[in-house]
């Protein structure tokens with residue numbers, strides 16, 4: 260714990276050469292994938308797969324638009340119905356109704372059953388029951404930890420792993436002080452001709468309702484899935500999901516086993532135009548998380564006869580040391596942002612030349628060790644110039660966010676606490692931050708004759724500097740495979756995006772700087788996608804003001820999400836997945 264500084268040179272991990280993502284050049288590639296989907300049995304293996312790949316082969320091949328093969332009249336009609344005004348009107352009403360139920364989850368929620376604020380979730384479950392009667396009649400409906408909702412549509416082939424669709428029922432609370440700032444009241448679900456407004460409209464009752472619409476429509480059309488479809492809706496995602504996803508994931512783990520689910524889609528990243536190109540960016544990774552608390556305890560006393568340094572002064576010295584040194588920007592081979600850069604280089608007209616060159620040399624040198632101090636990761640450093648939102652896809656963030664110390668002007672502060680928030684970069688661990696902070700605190704403890712308790716279980720003690728991690732510390736999520744040279748869930752997802760939005764959209768691996776309910780599902784499936792599949796080319800409003808005033812969703816975006824889910828479920832059903 261004491262000797263590995265994040266900025267020190269670390270040995271390059273002896274990983275096997277990364278698997279070639281694809282083996283033939285652009286044009287043939289989507290054809291091969293399409294052929295594979297169309298004739299899975301006649302093409303047991305894509306023939307080019309095992310051949311050698313040169314460093315110049317494309318790394319961001321795009322699967323062709325993928326439509327379900329088996330489209331009976333009823334299913335085609337159901338799909339076409341989604342684009343009608345009558346469906347649009349209906350789903351506006353159903354989404355607005357969902358927004359009107361204020362399912363706020365508060366940071367200080369008490370136990371379920373005791374804290375009455377949870378009870379609003381009963382209303383929401385009742386609302387779903389009345390609004391989607393067919394689902395409640397035909398599917399197995401279970402509740403987990405009172406308000407977690409699981410719907411199971413049993414497929415005809417139990418040897419196929421289920422498709423899991425997720426969303427959360429709760430929303431971020433609307434503080435009283437901000438209610439007046441809303442254009443339309445946050446829980447009225449107003450439709451203004453383009454948008455549905457309100458808290459939860461885009462985070463993420465839109466996703467939940469889109470999933471329900473999809474299943475209801477497929478049931479109405481007489482669809483018979485081979486692959487089981489599972490819906491899992493948590494109810495406290497906005498306060499870390501412990502009660503909801505924290506119980507739902509183990510429930511599904513018990514039922515289906517380790518990696519017993521083929522793929523999971525939850526809320527997450529969406530569409531974005533970058534370098535002159537529209538990208539869909541399903542989140543295939545999530546940064547890690549830790550808050551470190553630093554407590555400095557020193558003698559009190561009257562401030563007329565002070566010591567030269569108080570606990571506030573020592574804590575300040577530590578803060579200064581923390582801020583003097585940022586974590587390095589670096590891109591490991593499995594960081595999804597590296598994939599995005601390749602996609603930009605290969606598909607975006609305005610991709611910067613300099614980045615393109617750096618990528619080229621990176622692709623050529625297989626033995627690079629980007630994390631090393633002696634050899635900075637020039638690619639990451641150059642890419643980071645695009646701004647903090649990009650930089651922190653490749654760098655552990657640190658922010659001193661909380662400080663408390665001192666109670667009185669004439670008393671020396673006996674205790675000062677500082678909390679440092681971190682989001683851990685792919686390729687690092689929370690321990691990277693722990694050892695870094697330990698190395699900064701150590702000389703200070705020595706200088707001021709204090710005992711150092713570094714992550715040793717002592718939260719605080721007199722005459723000491725104590726470092727401890729928060730209970731919600733989370734490792735970096737395993738990265739979902741993004742192979743498109745085999746029939747992978749990612750290839751199915753990407754093909755479905757291009758089926759709904761056309762082949763001008765490029766699908767690139769996304770990475771989340773925040774965490775979703777999927778943090779509890781790592782053992783349930785290797786194929787987790789944090790993805791909002793709705794997009795409206797006319798009203799491209801990004802994330803729709805989530806977590807702030809005037810949250811809203813474009814109805815076209817929402818309807819497109821339904822179209823996407825309808826195709827995705829059926830494409831997954833037909834895919835003969837290779838892992």
Ligand SMILES: *[C@@H]1O[C@H](CO)[C@@H](O)[C@H](O)[C@H]1NC(C)=O
Pocket residue numbers: 344345348
């Ligand atoms: C949809 O709603 C609009 C506005 O309320 C209405 O004018 C229109 O007739 C409705 N269309 C259908 C097909 O129900």
Ligand SMILES: *[C@@H]1O[C@H](CO)[C@@H](O)[C@H](O)[C@H]1NC(C)=O
Pocket residue numbers: 708722
């Ligand atoms: C450091 O503290 C110890 C007791 O905690 C004390 O015995 C010692 O004299 C102190 N040394 C200095 C240099 O203040």
Ligand SMILES: *[C@@H]1O[C@H](CO)[C@@H](O)[C@H](O)[C@H]1NC(C)=O
Pocket residue numbers: 509512782
């Ligand atoms: C999930 O996997 C992790 C690490 O592989 C393990 O520590 C944990 O116990 C597993 N959880 C379950 C529910 O099996």
Ligand SMILES: [Zn+2]
Pocket residue numbers: 427462463496526
């Ligand atoms: Zn959310």
